[in-house]
Amino acid sequence: KLRGVKIIPNIPRLNIPRFNTWSVTFLSGDEELVNVWINETELEKLRGMIRKLCIERGLCINIEGILLSR
DSSP: OEEEEEEEEEEOBBOOOOTTTEEEEEEEEEEEEEEEEEHHHHHHHHHHHHHHHHHHHOOOOOEOOOOOOO
8 A cells, every 4th residue: 555655845856957857756664665756847737637546536635845935
């Protein structure tokens, strides 16, 4: 079961070249299942897909968005 999604903005690092990149971690309880880096366009598509799943199928998915001031 997918219990939650944690979305955090990229903190600039040497191996991550772009500032508009987000880390998305899929969680099962406290266990991380997968972590991916996506750009802002893909992040909006992911948010839209999750909203659609929640509305059409009645699924409850927790989304935790942490926005850092730039």
